[in-house]
Amino acid sequence: MALELRPYQRSALDALYAYWDAGRGSPLIVLPTGAGKSLVIAKLVEELLSAYPMLRVAIITHSKELIVQNFKELIGLWPSAPAGIYSASVGKRDTHSRILFCGVQSVFNKVEAIGPRDLIIVDEAHLIPRSSSTMYGKFFENMQAITEDMRVCGLTATPYRMDSGRLDGGDGAIFDQIVYEANVSDLIEDGFLSPLISKATAAQIDLRGVGTRAGDFIASEMEAAAMQDDLVERAVAEMVRFGQDRRAWLAFCPGVAHATAVRDAIRAQGLAAEVVHGGLNQGERDAIIARYRAGHIRCLTSVNVLSIGFNVPHVDLVALMRGTKSTGMYIQQVGRGFRRAPGKENALILDFAGVIRMHGPVDAVSVMPGKGKGKANEQKADVNDIRAKECPTCEALAALNAITCRVCGHEWPRDEKPAHEAEADASVGILSSEQTKPQMVPVLSWNWKRWQKERSPDSIRVTYMAGLSQYNEWVCPEHGGYAGQKAAEWWAKHGGTLPAPKSVDEAIGRRGELSIPETISVRPAKSNPRYFDIVGRTFRDNREQAA
Numbered sequence: 001m002a003l004e005l006r007p008y009q010r011s012a013l014d015a016l017y018a019y020w021d022a023g024r025g026s027p028l029i030v031l032p033t034g035a036g037k038s039l040v041i042a043k044l045v046e047e048l049l050s051a052y053p054m055l056r057v058a059i060i061t062h063s064k065e066l067i068v069q070n071f072k073e074l075i076g077l078w079p080s081a082p083a084g085i086y087s088a089s090v091g092k093r094d095t096h097s098r099i100l101f102c103g104v105q106s107v108f109n110k111v112e113a114i115g116p117r118d119l120i121i122v123d124e125a126h127l128i129p130r131s132s133s134t135m136y137g138k139f140f141e142n143m144q145a146i147t148e149d150m151r152v153c154g155l156t157a158t159p160y161r162m163d164s165g166r167l168d169g170g171d172g173a174i175f176d177q178i179v180y181e182a183n184v185s186d187l188i189e190d191g192f193l194s195p196l197i198s199k200a201t202a203a204q205i206d207l208r209g210v211g212t213r214a215g216d217f218i219a220s221e222m223e224a225a226a227m228q229d230d231l232v233e234r235a236v237a238e239m240v241r242f243g244q245d246r247r248a249w250l251a252f253c254p255g256v257a258h259a260t261a262v263r264d265a266i267r268a269q270g271l272a273a274e275v276v277h278g279g280l281n282q283g284e285r286d287a288i289i290a291r292y293r294a295g296h297i298r299c300l301t302s303v304n305v306l307s308i309g310f311n312v313p314h315v316d317l318v319a320l321m322r323g324t325k326s327t328g329m330y331i332q333q334v335g336r337g338f339r340r341a342p343g344k345e346n347a348l349i350l351d352f353a354g355v356i357r358m359h360g361p362v363d364a365v366s367v368m369p370g371k372g373k374g375k376a377n378e379q380k381a382d383v384n385d386i387r388a389k390e391c392p393t394c395e396a397l398a399a400l401n402a403i404t405c406r407v408c409g410h411e412w413p414r415d416e417k418p419a420h421e422a423e424a425d426a427s428v429g430i431l432s433s434e435q436t437k438p439q440m441v442p443v444l445s446w447n448w449k450r451w452q453k454e455r456s457p458d459s460i461r462v463t464y465m466a467g468l469s470q471y472n473e474w475v476c477p478e479h480g481g482y483a484g485q486k487a488a489e490w491w492a493k494h495g496g497t498l499p500a501p502k503s504v505d506e507a508i509g510r511r512g513e514l515s516i517p518e519t520i521s522v523r524p525a526k527s528n529p530r531y532f533d534i535v536g537r538t539f540r541d542n543r544e545q546a547a
Contacts, residue, residue: 006192008182009040013047015180016153025176026152028125028168032184033157033335034193034313038073041121041155045099046078048119056116060102060139061123064089064282069311070123071101086114089282108135109142116147125154125167126328128174140174157335158328166444166465181470184338184362193338194316195346198356198430199242203235205353207323216325223255226321226353232258235352236265239299239319242350246317248292249299250306252333254322259301262321266299277303306336313339316347323353330359334430349430360439362430438521438535441466446516450504458504464534466520473534477501493537515539 005013012029019027031037041059048055059070067087074081084094087103094100095113107114120143122128128136144150154175160166168175187193206228210221226232243249253259259275266273274288274297285305291297293312300306318337324330333355337347349356356362444465451461457478464471475490476483477500488500491507494514501507521536 005039005043006036008187008192009036009043012040012180012182013044016044019177019179020151026154026174027177027179028154028156028159028175030156030159030178030181032182032187032193032338033332034338034340035157035182035187037123037155037157038070039077041070041123042074042077044121044153045074046081049082049098054098055118056098056100057119057121058100058102058107058114058117058143059121059123060104060107060136062104062127063124064103065310066123067101067103074099074101086110104135104139108139111139111142111146116150117143118147118150120150120152122152122154123156125156125175126158126160128154128167158331160328192340194340194344196334196337196349196362196430197346198349198351201235201238201350201352203231203238203352205231205321205323207353210323212325216329217254217323219254219322222323223253223258226254226258227261232261232265235319235321236262236269238352239266239317239350240269240271242348243317246348247295247298248312248315249317249319250315250336251299251301251319252306252322253301253303256303258321259303262301263299266301271298272296273299273301275301275303276305278305310336311339312336313341314344315339316341316344317350318347319350319352320355321352323355323358325358327359330355331362334362351430356430438523440519440521440536440538441469441471442519443517443537448508448511450508460504460507464517464520466522471520471522471532471534475507477507478503495539515541 008031012031016027016029029037029040031040045057045059048057061067061070064087067085067090071083071085074083081099082097083099083101084097085092085101086094086107087101088106089103093106093113095115100114100117102114120140122136128134140152152174154167156167159168159178159181167173168178184193188195205222205226207217207222207225210225211218239249239251251259251262253262256275256277256279259277263273263275274292276285276288280288288297288300289310289312292300315336318334320330320333324333334349337349351357446465447463449461449463451459451474453459457476459474459476459479462473462475464473475487477487477491478484479487488498491500491514492498494517496510496513501510517537518540519538520534522532522534525531525533
């Protein structure tokens with residue numbers, strides 16, 4: 001029986017084919033961790049080889065685990081697939097298969113060995129640096145030299161890099177356009193991803209004095225901050241209290257000494273725990289993970305591993321014990337809890353390093369454009385910017401001005417104030433459904449599209465690429481009445497000359513008159529918190545407009 005893709009997986013492939021049918025460039029598909037990128041890759045390859053039997057494909061990534069995982073997914077779908085692996089870490093160097101799963105470290109200077117490849121599929125595409133002097137850059141350059149019409153397609157859960165911003169924008173971008181992006185909230189709502197919840201923690205690592213190097217916190221200084229006084233013991237005590245009924249914990253730590261201290265503190269509570277880090281040989285690491293997967297270890301403490309390519313669906317507690325200024329790293333770490341498993345109701349995120357507060361809800365993070373010349377890198381949030389309050393019933397994290405707890409339904413009196421007077425922030429809680437205050441996000445670009453609806457005049461759908469998300473609004477110059485009046489007001493707000501256009505064609509033709517907003521303010525729609533309302537916008541000339 002043919003495998004049935006999930007609706008969003010099918011939509012992703014259909015969008016990719018439509019993009020290629022239009023003769024365009026290098027597309028990017030964005031699917032959250034746990035949404036099945038390996039299966040999408042496998043189905044893409046199967047369908048392409050069915051239509052074009054002579055096609056030669058390379059699926060390239062950086063880790064042994066992903067190479068093996070993607071290969072097994074294809075063979076499970078298509079047992080007779082002409083597929084092989086070229087990776088030193090896997091111990092295989094197949095050069096002849098039409099479908100080749102490759103480690104970039106092994107093939108970047110071996111393209112003559114594997115031969116021309118018509119299509120390069122990059123898994124975890126956010127790991128591609130823009131520099132042409134890197135292994136990825138050399139691989140693309142060398143492959144292009146021997147392949148006349150090479151195509152590149154990328155898949156990732158995080159379509160941006162900390163040092164260079166979005167993967168589909170700016171100088172040197174490998175990818176031209178995101179052709180499909182699945183929404184975390186939708187996938188949770190539809191039952192494809194596990195819900196995430198967050199709890200307030202009393203033990204907090206003070207990162208205010210920690211320096212920055214290469215765009216992120218200096219690991220040694222962060223580790224020292226994480227081991228101040230009895231902080232490890234207090235954090236572990238909270239992990240044990242919150243996680244007593246949870247079966248698979250994962251703690252991300254800033255260094256080996258800290259990870260070892262956390263492991264030892266957990267063991268002192270009578271629970272099985274182990275450390276995994278890059279210094280272990282592959283056999284040691286694989287053995288520990290196998291025991292964890294089998295349920296013999298309650299907690300893994302991790303240093304710079306397990307945030308990518310780690311697939312244990314029953315992970316139901318993630319402890320963020322290292323701060324990061326990288327939104328991508330934050331999303332990859334909490335994404336370990338997204339996969340569903342029998343008996344798993346949700347995954348609990350415990351934030352001991354203010355990471356959620358710095359980056360916002362995982363389904364609506366905001367990457368501000370940086371101030372460096374020619375770069376759209378992240379503008380780092382201040383570690384003290386955001387405050388939260390704790391639900392007295394279930395200890396979930398909520399915005400200070402929240403009236404109802406999204407987890408247990410507790411209602412705060414409307415005149416109740418927290419002990420301190422800090423202003424509530426929109427970016428509190430692991431999911432955006434915990435927000436109540438508008439969130440201001442930067443607008444990087446906007447797209448206009450004619451919108452047609454049966455038995456209704458045409459309108460314009462304006463899509464703002466804001467932060468890391470897309471936000472839509474509809475402008476209706478042909479509708480007349482209130483809708484037409486709002487369209488004229490919208491036109492004036494954006495600097496258009498009056499009289500405002502009366503038709504979609506006229507508006508599109510006069511688009512050059514308008515100024516794109518510098519920021520928009522969004523909040524979950526009252527009618528459906530899966531969607532967002534645009535409630536305000538600002539412009540570069542310091543004009544501020546309500547929606």
